[in-house]
Each structure stands twice: as structure tokens, then as C-alpha cells.
Amino acid sequence: MEKLVRAGSTTYVVALAILIIGLLFPALPGGALSLPEASSNAIRIQAEDYTRYYDTTPNNVGMIYRLDDVDIEPSYDLSFDGVNFHPEYLYGHSYNNGFRVNSISSNEWLEYDLNIPVTDTWKFTFRMARLFAGNASFDLAIDGQPVAGSPFTINSTGHHHIFQDIVVTHVNLSAGTHVVKITFHGEAYDLAEFDWFYLESETNPPLPVSPVPHDYGAPPTPPPGYVSPVSQYGRLQVQGVDITSAISGDPIQLKGVAPHGIQWFPTIDDYTISNYAYDVGAQITRIPMYVEQFGGYTYGPTAKAYMIAKTDEMIQDAIDAGIYVLVSFHVHVDPTPYDDEAVEFFTHVASTWGDRPNIIYEIVNETDGSSWAPVKNYADEIVPVIRDIETFNGWPHNLIIVGTPSWCQRPDLVVGNPINDGNLAYTFHWYAAGHPSSLWQNIDTARNANLPIIVSEWGTGSWDWASPNINLEQSGLFLDFLDERNISWINWSWNIKGEALSSLKSTASMQGPWPVGDLTTSGIFVKGRLNEL
Incomplete structure (x- = not known):
């Protein structure tokens, strides 16, 4: 349904608006809403x-x-040198610049009531x-009149977190209130990620502002008496239906949390992963390396380079924290069309990290099909790629897990x-x-046939991200069911996305630690179950 909406009836002075927004929505790490006065x-x-x-689709998909109806998500500003991604510091603000408008379609527009303090010639960026x-x-357009040019x-920047400046000069404005209207046009669904504009x-002209990186404070340190899961259990080994410790040979159950898609949240860093372990109590985390969905591995060379670089970064962070890390080739469909990409990706991961006992390979996340045959055929191609690399280097075989039919x-x-592995x-x-x-009976059916199971994804809410519902009673019963069978699990998701099942409030940081005031109802429940260890 098409909608034309007035978001606010009162013209505001920019400085006052900034002050109010800063009070209502505390700054995210990196000075997200700490705007220039x-x-x-x-x-x-x-x-x-x-x-x-004016927006052509209902609801804010970012939910924050x-x-x-305008789609809004957290905004991060990166640059890419062809190998590595780097945070950008612009106008004294770090790469986490608060929020951005995204998923913009043709003919959608935004209007801003802007108070100009003095008559002057202005440059817009x-x-x-x-x-x-x-x-x-x-x-x-300003006050209904198109601006020259x-x-x-x-232009395409190759990634939705790599921004460009589009500069418009010689705009004459008198002192007083003006209406700035920005109308988008184009042939694709997602025309732009729009972060801010600057006059x-x-x-x-104003004096240059020296970039000041955000100070996150001292790196997280382990709590007293902390023993990392990897140092305690070593490499993971399947024995019958159990996942066992290569050190003791005993069955173990790992419990942990996952972030959301790594292409959407580049501020997941060593602080995040360390605090998963030290603050939340996670023994395992998961890297959702999206493939076919927006901004994923298949979205061009820059997107691919980012996904590989971010995966490597998060693996190293997990190793440093001493927890297990499940590297997920995060497709949501039949993986067969992406087998070449899977071979390429897991060749990199196995060659780079395969000697570390922390690594678990999830060669397919989910498939929408109801048949096991195509997944089995795909796995029969990908599993030997990993095993050949391990065997060639003389490394023990790390655990591989495989998604099953019907999600x-x-x-x-x-x-x-x-x-056969x-x-x-x-x-x-x-x-x-x-x-x-x-x-749940499908788990027991598989185990009765001597097939080991890992719950690599479960949530307190619905698979439908827009659903406002969570069910803690059923969540508790499910985790009890898993505990009785010693089945490992990873909760989805420890994130600020604003979904009902997100563990963090949208105003929290992604770095942590996270006091109870940063946690949603779901987050309080999940952290409680993790700390029962």
C-alpha cells in the first residue's frame, strides 16, 4: 500500500531536534548520535x-x-583498500554513525524542515x-523548487557500508525555515543507503574537525577462575550420537549465542566475541556468512572480500577468547547452485584455520526443500574439500555439521x-x-538411527522476523529437552536488530559488556540459561 505521511507537524530548529533525539536515543558506540552542534x-x-x-512498502524492516514505514537500520562507514576494510572517521565521528535509511525504492521521498540561521550560499554533502x-x-528540491543540477x-560503491559523498554547491538560502525534499529514482529495489546530509x-566555511576515534576502553578480560572451553575440551569428536572432548573422551554439551548477518553488523568485533564468552557465558558462537541474501557472498567482489575478511576477523576473535566458532555457509535455499562458492569459501577457511580446534564447519545453513537428496549430493562434494586439506596438512579432522531439509x-x-564421514x-x-x-520427535528419530544432532539455531520468538511474539515457557521446555540429551545449542540472536527475539535492546552497543538494562526479555532469559553452566 502506498502511503503519504507527515511524520511531524511542527517545524523544528535543527539544534533542538538533535538535542531531543540524543536524549531519547542514547548514542551507540562510536558516537552514533553525537552530532555536530x-x-x-x-x-x-x-x-x-x-x-x-512517502514510502511504497509498509513497516520499517529494521524495526528500530x-x-x-521508512526502513531504518544501524549505519556503519567503512573503506576498502582491496584487501582489508577500515573504519572511516568523518566530521569527528567514528564509523558507527547511528542509523541510516535503507531499502529505498523509486519515487520514494523524504522531507526535512530545516532552519537556516543566516542568509548565505551553502554547500550540501x-x-x-x-x-x-x-x-x-x-x-x-527546496521549498518546492528544484535545485540546479x-x-x-x-554511483555504486560495491558495498552497502562503503559510503560516498555527493556534493551540491552554490545553493542560496535565506535565513528562516525551508523544506528540503529528496526524491529517489532508479531501476532497482535498493537504490541507496542514506546516512546523513551536511550543510x-x-x-x-567551518574549521576542519580532527577525527577522534571512539574510545571503547580497555579490552575485556576473563573473569576470575575462567577456563576457556577449548582449553578444557580440545577438538570436538563425534562418538555415536554424542559430541565428545578429544581430551577426556567424555560427552559434552556446548551452549552459546550468534550475532545476526555479518554483512549488516560490521561492528561485531573482538570486544563482542570476548564478551560473549566472559559476560554472557557462551562456549560457542556462530558466524552467519550470508550467501544469496542482500549484501552476501555472491553480491560482487567487494561484498565477497568483506565477508571473507569479517569471517577471518571473527574466527581470530573466537580463538583469542578460547571459545568454539561455527562457520556457517548461510544459505536459505537449495545449496547446489552455490557449490562453487562453497568450495572457494571452505578452501579458504580450512586452509587458513583448519589446524585450530576451535573451528566447526557448517557447510549449509538451511534449505527450503523437503528432500534430503540435493543436500546430500552437495555435502558429498564439499566435505571432501575440507577433509583433503586437513589430511594434506596432517591435521586432525574438525567437526562438520550439515543442515537438513525443511529449514x-x-x-x-x-x-x-x-x-560417509x-x-x-x-x-x-x-x-x-x-x-x-x-x-522435537524428529531429533529423537535421527538419534535412534545413531545420527548426532546439534541445534545450531533456535530462538525465543518466531522465524518471522516481524512477529512481536516470544514464548519463554516453550523455550525453557525445549532447552530442558536438549539438556536431557546433551545436545549443544546456539541461540539466535545476540543483536540490536530490534526483533522480538533479539537479546539486546536497539540502544545497546554490540561490544558489551551488557548490564541487565541493555537486555531484552529474551536476552535476560538466554543469559540466565547460559549461566546455569
């Missing part, structure tokens, strides 16, 4: 602080900051990113046709407010 020669407006909008190639542009081209006087709810379909398990996924408990 409005002055007589410089003004900065966050894209998400629009006064009116404001809940109308628009901070935008764009993943896709193809035509994209925006019209700029419109439309302005939005500065051309006759009296990993049917491990029972593997019965009678398992993968000595250190491999199968996955089960379940959401407490979206799936019936009757599905």
Missing part, C-alpha cells in the same frame, strides 16, 4: 530525522529508531552508499542415507513462538 555556518541532519515521507549497479539518482547520480557555508526441521529424513553431525532449527513442539 548546529551553528551559523554548519548543520548536519541524520537521514532518519525526516519530517515527512522509529516505527513508521549527501552521504550515501549503494551495493548494486544500474541507474539510481535523487532529485533535490538535479537529478544527482548515486556548510561557502562564504564562511532444518527434518533431520529424520537423513535416516538410511547419511554422509567420521566426524559429522546434523542440524535442527526451532523457534519457540513459530514452531510446534511436535517437531
Whole structure:
């Protein structure tokens, strides 16, 4: 449904708006909403602080900051040198710049009521990113009149966290209130990631601001008496239906948390992973390396390079924290069309990290199909790639896990046709407010056939991200069921995304530690179950 909405009926002065927003939404790490003070020669407006909008799709898919129909997500600003990604520091603010407007479609527009302090000639700088190639542009109008040069081209930056400056000069504005309207045009669904725009006087430009990186404080340290899971258990080994310690030979149960997609949250860092272990109590984490979904591994060379670099970074962080790390080739469909990408990805991961006992390979996340055969055929190709690298280097074989049909709810379909490998398990996924408990019997069916199971993803809420529901009673019963069978689990997700099942409030940091005030109802429950260890 198409909507035309006035987001606010009162024209506001920029400085006052910034103050109010800063009070209502505390800054995220990196000075997210610590904006430059409005002055007589410089003004900065966050894209998400629009006064009116026109949006062609219902609901804010990011579910944070404001809940109308404009899509808003956390914003991060990166640069890429061809090998590594680096944070950008612009106008004195680090790469976490608060929020951005995203998922912009053609003909959608945003309006801003802007108070200009003095009559002057102004330069506008628009901070935008764009993943896709193809035509994209925006019209700029002030008080209903197009600005000379419109439309302005939005070039592809190759990644939705690599931003560009689009500069518009010689805009004459008198002192007083003006309406700035930005209308987007193009041929693709996601035309731009719009972070902010900045005005500065051309006759009296502001002094340059020295970049000041955000101080996150001292790195996290282990609590007194902490013994890392990897030092305690060593490499993981399947024995019958159990996952066992290579050190003691005893069955073990690992419990942990996962972030959301790593392409959307680049501020997941060593602080995050360390605090998963030291603050939350996680023994294992998961790297959701998205493949076919927005901004994932298959979205061009820059996106691929980012996903590999971020995966490597998070693996090293997990090794440093002494916890296990499940590297997930995060497809949601039949993986067969992506077998070449899987070979490439796991060749890199196994060659780089395969000697470390922390590593668990999840060669397929989920498949939407109801048949085991295509997943089995895919696994029969990918598993030998990893094993050949391990054997060639003389390394013991690390644990491999494989997704099962129907969104990993049917491990029972593997019965009678398992993968021929000595250190491999199968996955089960379940959401407490979206799936019936009757599905649990599929775990027992698989185990009765001597197939080991790991729950690499479960949530307190629904598989439908837009659902507001969580079910802690069913969550507790499910975890009791897993405890009785010594089955390892990873909760989805320890993140600020704003979904009902997210463990962190959207105003929390991704770095941690996380006091109870940063936790959602789901987060309090999950942390409580982890600390029962």
C-alpha cells in the first residue's frame, strides 16, 4: 500500500531536534548520535530525522529508531583498500554513525524542515552508499523548487557500508525555515543507503574537525577462575550420537549465542566475541556468512572480500577468547547452485584455520526443500574439500555439521542415507513462538538411527522476523529437552536488530559488556540459561 505521511507537524530548529533525539536515543558506540552542534555556518541532519515521507512498502524492516514505514537500520562507514576494510572517521565521528535509511525504492521521498540561521550560499554533502549497479539518482528540491543540477547520480560503491559523498554547491538560502525534499529514482529495489546530509557555508566555511576515534576502553578480560572451553575440551569428536572432548573422551554439551548477518553488523568485533564468552557465558558462537541474501557472498567482489575478511576477523576473535566458532555457509535455499562458492569459501577457511580446534564447519545453513537428496549430493562434494586439506596438512579432522531439509526441521529424513564421514553431525532449527513442539520427535528419530544432532539455531520468538511474539515457557521446555540429551545449542540472536527475539535492546552497543538494562526479555532469559553452566 502506498502511503503519504507527515511524520511531524511542527517545524523544528535543527539544534533542538538533535538535542531531543540524543536524549531519547542514547548514542551507540562510536558516537552514533553525537552530532555536530548546529551553528551559523554548519548543520548536519541524520537521514532518519525526516519530517515527512512517502514510502511504497509498509513497516520499517529494521524495526528500530522509529516505527513508521521508512526502513531504518544501524549505519556503519567503512573503506576498502582491496584487501582489508577500515573504519572511516568523518566530521569527528567514528564509523558507527547511528542509523541510516535503507531499502529505498523509486519515487520514494523524504522531507526535512530545516532552519537556516543566516542568509548565505551553502554547500550540501549527501552521504550515501549503494551495493548494486544500474541507474539510481535523487532529485533535490527546496521549498518546492528544484535545485540546479538535479537529478544527482548515486554511483555504486560495491558495498552497502562503503559510503560516498555527493556534493551540491552554490545553493542560496535565506535565513528562516525551508523544506528540503529528496526524491529517489532508479531501476532497482535498493537504490541507496542514506546516512546523513551536511550543510556548510561557502562564504564562511567551518574549521576542519580532527577525527577522534571512539574510545571503547580497555579490552575485556576473563573473569576470575575462567577456563576457556577449548582449553578444557580440545577438538570436538563425534562418538555415536554424542559430541565428545578429544581430551577426556567424555560427552559434552556446548551452549552459546550468534550475532545476526555479518554483512549488516560490521561492528561485531573482538570486544563482542570476548564478551560473549566472559559476560554472557557462551562456549560457542556462530558466524552467519550470508550467501544469496542482500549484501552476501555472491553480491560482487567487494561484498565477497568483506565477508571473507569479517569471517577471518571473527574466527581470530573466537580463538583469542578460547571459545568454539561455527562457520556457517548461510544459505536459505537449495545449496547446489552455490557449490562453487562453497568450495572457494571452505578452501579458504580450512586452509587458513583448519589446524585450530576451535573451528566447526557448517557447510549449509538451511534449505527450503523437503528432500534430503540435493543436500546430500552437495555435502558429498564439499566435505571432501575440507577433509583433503586437513589430511594434506596432517591435521586432525574438525567437526562438520550439515543442515537438513525443511529449514532444518527434518533431520529424520537423513535416516538410511547419511554422509560417509567420521566426524559429522546434523542440524535442527526451532523457534519457540513459530514452531510446534511436535517437531522435537524428529531429533529423537535421527538419534535412534545413531545420527548426532546439534541445534545450531533456535530462538525465543518466531522465524518471522516481524512477529512481536516470544514464548519463554516453550523455550525453557525445549532447552530442558536438549539438556536431557546433551545436545549443544546456539541461540539466535545476540543483536540490536530490534526483533522480538533479539537479546539486546536497539540502544545497546554490540561490544558489551551488557548490564541487565541493555537486555531484552529474551536476552535476560538466554543469559540466565547460559549461566546455569
